[in-house]
Amino acid sequence: MPDNNDTKPKRTIFGMLCGFILKFLLPLIILMVAIVVGYFRQFEMPEAVFFAIVFPLGKGHLPPPLFGHGKMQGTSTIPVPDDMVPQARPEGETMLELPFGERMPQAGLGMCCRASAYDDELVYRSVLWYLLSGGRLIDGADLYLNHAAIGRGIKEAMHRGIPREEIFVTTKLWTRQYGYNKTKEAVPRFLEELGLEYVDLVLMHSASHFFPQFMTSDCTKRKLSNKECRQETWKAL
Numbered sequence: 001m002p003d004n005n006d007t008k009p010k011r012t013i014f015g016m017l018c019g020f021i022l023k024f025l026l027p028l029i030i031l032m033v034a035i036v037v038g039y040f041r042q043f044e045m046p047e048a049v050f051f052a053i054v055f056p057l058g059k060g061h062l063p064p065p066l067f068g069h070g071k072m073q074g075t076s077t078i079p080v081p082d083d084m085v086p087q088a089r090p091e092g093e094t095m096l097e098l099p100f101g102e103r104m105p106q107a108g109l110g111m112c113c114r115a116s117a118y119d120d121e122l123v124y125r126s127v128l129w130y131l132l133s134g135g136r137l138i139d140g141a142d143l144y145l146n147h148a149a150i151g152r153g154i155k156e157a158m159h160r161g162i163p164r165e166e167i168f169v170t171t172k173l174w175t176r177q178y179g180y181n182k183t184k185e186a187v188p189r190f191l192e193e194l195g196l197e198y199v200d201l202v203l204m205h206s207a208s209h210f211f212p213q214f215m216t217s218d219c220t221k222r223k224l225s226n227k228e229c230r231q232e233t234w235k236a237l
């Protein structure tokens with residue numbers, strides 16, 4: 001008589017692995033993706049929050065958006081001494097002539113793309129150290145999510161004797177804010193976050209949209225060309 005065991009399908013290791021993936025691993029992956037997408041979609045600029053998480057993680061630090069500010073350890077940005085006073089500006093400082101008659105320092109402090117740029121306490125220290133050491137150009141952007149901390153550093157530097165008119169503050173509109181109406185809404189918010197009466201220079205962060213299907217603005221909704229979008233945005237500025 002034939003062996004009954006020969007008529008039963010044999011489960012291979014590959015089959016067992018596929019079964020495990022389909023039954024347990026794949027649903028778990030789908031759930032995790034849904035949670036992550038849901039988390040980022042609650043923000044006006046999810047890509048900004050993504051950068052604020054990824055840059056610290058890449059350097060082995062806890063991301064401030066998830067764990068809070070002022071907790072990042074192992075950086076070189078130490079507290080500024082309470083008795084530190086403004087130092088002289090660098091000799092031979094190179095200035096750029098701007099079309100509207102103003103001048104700006106050619107070298108400045110960029111507030112992006114390093115782990116400490118996303119921790120408000122470290123941003124405050126960085127700005128204050130830089131200004132008290134003689135620097136005068138701060139290069140920020142709405143995308144960096146640190147306007148308020150930059151403003152705190154500037155105000156403390158002013159309190160210690162640096163005139164506001166010596167400090168050149170730059171910020172940038174992100175592509176989601178392009179278009180006349182969105183730009184008119186964004187710039188007053190920048191001033192409020194920075195706590196300043198004026199910003200010296202506002203730039204468009206990019207000449208065109210990145211992934212316009214996902215990063216929408218007034219321009220993409222109205223199907224304006226990149227040139228038309230830039231013209232409307234500059235008109236609002």
